Amino acid sequence: MDDIKNKRIAILAPVAWRTPPRAYGAWETVASNITEGLVARGWKNVTLFATKESETKAKLVGWVEKGYEEDKSQIPLVSTCLHISKVMERADDFDLIHNNFDYLPLTYLPLIKTPMLTTIHGFSDPDILRVYHDHKDTYYVSISDSDRDPGLPYMATVYNGIDLSNLTFSDKPGNKLVHYGRIHNDKGTHLSIEVAKKCGMDLIIAGLIQDQAYFDNLIKPHLNQSSIQYIGPVNPVARDALLKEAYAVIHLNLIPERFGLVMAESMAAGVPVIAMDLGSCREVIADKQTGYLVNSVDDAVKAVKIIDKIDRKKCRQQVEENFTIDKMVSGYEKVYEEIFRR
């Protein structure tokens, strides 16, 4: 195992945001956690391919100055293809490329000799399966058992690991409901407002507005200075403060969750999560132990009323046992090892 830690690993992060991101940027967060986790566990030759202003204890190779979401003068595909091609041009310098940047890198695969592991962070559209199905002789990891395409050969599910240093456990519940993450219909932000109103509780909404029309039409009209607030995106420090105020996190996603970093983060702070029973939610939440899986707003309202039955220590424990960076990286180590053995 020590021998394997000398292998030359390239971690390919997206270039939408800095790695790690300042606020939003789920895939960059995971790519950062994998990179830093490998270094922490003694891997000696890890190279992170990310934006030039990224930060890492591994070797950083960047081609694009800033993330294209942070510098709108860039055409995303221009930055994306340049970034990816720089890894591919140097493929021979590595024993393994670990791709965290979606499907485009797969199309360079037949031209390089180095094996590539792709973590599929989500299928943004069914059509992207055409690329995956065209590349079945490579290595895939899913981020939950539920987020799998039946036509693909997966090596394993490796759950995302989160950085607990920015998530302070508190045994004392706050007195507000909290909804955070991307503000989008898919995440059911508007349903959290319904729940709060029906429960007669305050609600804090935080996160990046991903669909401005959705926000303007379904969220903004309900906002006020007191009972229903929107506080914008939160960085890890602000998130920690936010979760201290949380009685429960409401996460009524309307499409299957792929993993659900928000749920793991909330539980890490000791906050129980009420989530729609769709996709990976039942893999992340231990139903009735660290939160409740529900199927409707009314179920969620009932769940809020019995949330004090949840042991907040159990929430933290669920994360410590399953969703730490160390747990994730040891999962990837097993996968890497198997690839090197083949």
Next chain:
Amino acid sequence: MDDIKNKRIAILAPVAWRTPPRAYGAWETVASNITEGLVARGWKNVTLFATKESETKAKLVGWVEKGYEEDKSQIPLVSTCLHISKVMERADDFDLIHNNFDYLPLTYLPLIKTPMLTTIHGFSDPDILRVYHDHKDTYYVSISDSDRDPGLPYMATVYNGIDLSNLTFSDKPGNKLVHYGRIHNDKGTHLSIEVAKKCGMDLIIAGLIQDQAYFDNLIKPHLNQSSIQYIGPVNPVARDALLKEAYAVIHLNLIPERFGLVMAESMAAGVPVIAMDLGSCREVIADKQTGYLVNSVDDAVKAVKIIDKIDRKKCRQQVEENFTIDKMVSGYEKVYEEIFRR
């Protein structure tokens, strides 16, 4: 030279539309003309990479069934990257890849051994220059002297060639003004309406609506059943009928033209063109001989009034001497030959 015609050439067409396109699809049209032109001139090993439903006398290799503009279930980038990667995977089977599909193919270039010639059909955004500037040790052709980036090493300008078989010369002027091509602010469709009104002449507008809001706001309000008509996109047969009705073609482009197929087509039918003096217009039109280069609507109105001074035979001649498929292909043959000599 006969020896060179045994070389294995891959022509990479875009997959937005069928090659050749049914109606609109400028780059696919050129890619088709190059392919068929090479075959006509005796090249024996030409392979066209295009949509599967494309038509060619060369060998056809397709991966994508239909163009992504004709089948909106496709994510354009998915079809694009799969299509490009299929050429790259087979690069060793060819002596030259002739890329007519923009900048993305360049990023695969360091991974293949086969030389690639890229015809730059246009810079859709200044940001795409980042990819070109990152790949200066390859071969470029411009489609006009004016559409060149000063930082790139070009081998030659090769003007687009058009298929004259669908363009019937008529010495007899029609009695209407005609504007056709993409309906977009860049093409100055709204200015052709101003010209027609000021001249008191009828106007027929044809072409694909590329910007619906532009059409709805600036074009639609002026349409009626008689003096100002919009007839939709035209295929080559309908275009031929359209040009028969033309007294002159009005082409008051607001951004520099890259080449201007519309101008060459019009002149081929014997129709003089009044064009804005921007970009390649002065390379395609012989000013005062095959049309007029202008700088304003008022100039264009004046030009309409003296358009009968233009010899329509001269218009046709301008195209026959400079913008035929044969002329274009012989231009590319010289470029290919130089690449093989290096």
